[in-house]
Amino acid sequence: MKKKIIKLCAKDNVAIVISGLEKGAAVNLADGITITALNDIPKSHKIAIANIQKGEMVYRYCEEIGYATQPITIGEWVHTHNLDSLDMMQASKKQEDIV
Amino acid sequence: MNSKKTFMGYRRPDGGAGIRNHVAIVSNVVCINSVVDQIVNAVPGTIPVTHTEGCTRPIERASHISTLAGLATNPNIYGAVVVSLGCESNPVAELVRKIAETGRPVELIVVQDHGTIKSFETGASIAKRLVQEAAALERVECSVSELMIGLECGGSDALSGVTANPAIGMLSDWIVENGGTTVLTEMTELIGTNNLLARRCRSAEVSKAVIEAVDRAQDHIRKILGDRAGRAISIGNMAGGMTTIQEKALGCINKGGTSTINEIVAFGEKPAEKGLVIMDGPGFDPVSITGLSAMGCQMIFFTTGCGNPLGHVVSPIVKVGSNDELYERMAENIDINCGVMLEEEYEFENMKEDMINLTLRVANGDLTKAEVHDPRPMVCLLSWNYPA
Numbered sequence A: 001m002k003k004k005i006i007k008l009c010a011k012d013n014v015a016i017v018i019s020g021l022e023k024g025a026a027v028n029l030a031d032g033i034t035i036t037a038l039n040d041i042p043k044s045h046k047i048a049i050a051n052i053q054k055g056e057m058v059y060r061y062c063e064e065i066g067y068a069t070q071p072i073t074i075g076e077w078v079h080t081h082n083l084d085s086l087d088m089m090q091a092s093k094k095q096e097d098i099v
Numbered sequence B: 001m002n003s004k005k006t007f008m009g010y011r012r013p014d015g016g017a018g019i020r021n022h023v024a025i026v027s028n029v030v031c032i033n034s035v036v037d038q039i040v041n042a043v044p045g046t047i048p049v050t051h052t053e054g055c056t057r058p059i060e061r062a063s064h065i066s067t068l069a070g071l072a073t074n075p076n077i078y079g080a081v082v083v084s085l086g087c088e089s090n091p092v093a094e095l096v097r098k099i100a101e102t103g104r105p106v107e108l109i110v111v112q113d114h115g116t117i118k119s120f121e122t123g124a125s126i127a128k129r130l131v132q133e134a135a136a137l138e139r140v141e142c143s144v145s146e147l148m149i150g151l152e153c154g155g156s157d158a159l160s161g162v163t164a165n166p167a168i169g170m171l172s173d174w175i176v177e178n179g180g181t182t183v184l185t186e187m188t189e190l191i192g193t194n195n196l197l198a199r200r201c202r203s204a205e206v207s208k209a210v211i212e213a214v215d216r217a218q219d220h221i222r223k224i225l226g227d228r229a230g231r232a233i234s235i236g237n238m239a240g241g242m243t244t245i246q247e248k249a250l251g252c253i254n255k256g257g258t259s260t261i262n263e264i265v266a267f268g269e270k271p272a273e274k275g276l277v278i279m280d281g282p283g284f285d286p287v288s289i290t291g292l293s294a295m296g297c298q299m300i301f302f303t304t305g306c307g308n309p310l311g312h313v314v315s316p317i318v319k320v321g322s323n324d325e326l327y328e329r330m331a332e333n334i335d336i337n338c339g340v341m342l343e344e345e346y347e348f349e350n351m352k353e354d355m356i357n358l359t360l361r362v363a364n365g366d367l368t369k370a371e372v373h374d375p376r377p378m379v380c381l382l383s384w385n386y387p388a
Helices: A088-098 B030-042 B058-072 B092-100 B111-136 B160-177 B194-200 B204-230 B235-239 B245-256 B285-294 B324-333 B338-342 B350-363 B369-373
Strands: A014-017 A026-028 A034-036 A046-048 A057-060 A063-068 B006-011 B022-027 B046-049 B077-084 B106-110 B140-143 B148-153 B181-184 B261-265 B275-279 B299-304 B317-321
Touching: A014 A057, A063 B245, B006 B350, B022 B030, B022 B058, B022 B111, B030 B046, B030 B077, B030 B111, B046 B058, B058 B077, B058 B092, B058 B285, B077 B092, B077 B111, B092 B106, B106 B111, B148 B160, B148 B245, B148 B285, B160 B181, B160 B245, B160 B275, B160 B299, B160 B317, B160 B338, B160 B350, B181 B245, B194 B204, B204 B261, B285 B299, B299 B350, B317 B324, B317 B338, B317 B350, B317 B369, B324 B338, B324 B369, B338 B350
Parallel strands: B022 B046, B022 B077, B077 B106, B148 B181, B148 B299, B181 B275, B261 B275, B299 B317
Antiparallel strands: A014 A046, A026 A034, A057 A063, B006 B140
């Protein structure tokens, strides 16, 4: 039996769907939380495991992979329709602030 | 957890610890590759270092010579026969000098002095002597702190960043914790992760140098892709579930585990530091693994989701598969299947010990699948013309 979804890091608000989920499918996270898929979610795509506000950062590997372009509900498919990359210029500027 | 932190390796005159004991027959220019191949075919125990360069290309000359010297003085190499045409612009005397400086035996054959047949006969005779000398060496106990391991990914799929890359990340952390060295490269795959890199580097100085190297890679890509360079990932990546370039890059960086980045070196340059190091190099795997080998990596872990049989003549390549389906298709090319990490009851941490055991087995002499199926691939040298 394969895992249905994998949360890769403690801080993550998305998990990875291993072999595809149909809308309505209930899956268990390792820590006992049950999540119901709100969409059909393809193999190796992301599912929200927390509610994410518009503009809030999306975390995978405990790192920012982009921001929510609209509110995302737990169980929703997370991809290009609701997640976008941090602007590169903005990322570079942030870098200058750090160094 | 594995407590063994030694392997049986070959002690080199410059102090290095080899996991193989080859005699390298090194081509200084493409024109005489046939002589190199004939010597290698005639003398078991030798490996060919052949490539497509060696003349003209003045801006690449220094890089090519230092890369060839790096390959010929990798800890896995006992000694070398350098084969020159005679009139090529790659300065062969410099290559020979760099090899000799490490205390390794090295001999030069110049084909324009007496033609193919005599060059082959002389070269084969010298190579046979060197192989016999090499065979007299015995493996001695070496510490894992003497290992330098390259971390590469190629033909990645959406599961590479879930299973295979984190798996070698755990190995990388273990090697670093025990005083060894691991190397991340493929600068184009770090685009978009400046903030993370800044946090992970040992000092502001290292961080600045790494980010400059990533920016150079990005500028290079921008020439090809235009302004989308900083954000673009392939349609295949997106179909596979990747949404942003940061997400893709993070999956790649995972190969370096959670260790601090201690240093960044040029393509094929030997690091001064131990621990996790970055080599400034392209994303094209055959070139990338050449740089890793030239800088001294005794072995290279190469994760793949689609499958890739590529080997390297100097440094054994360990293929780490990301999924079961790949393993079913290409078992003879995959050394370890990380698809098992997706099993319901599997604890991710269990893979760490499997990776450590595999590392020690290969260090002790077990052949990798690539050594069996692709033992004599041509070496790809760095070219300014490569599209990153």
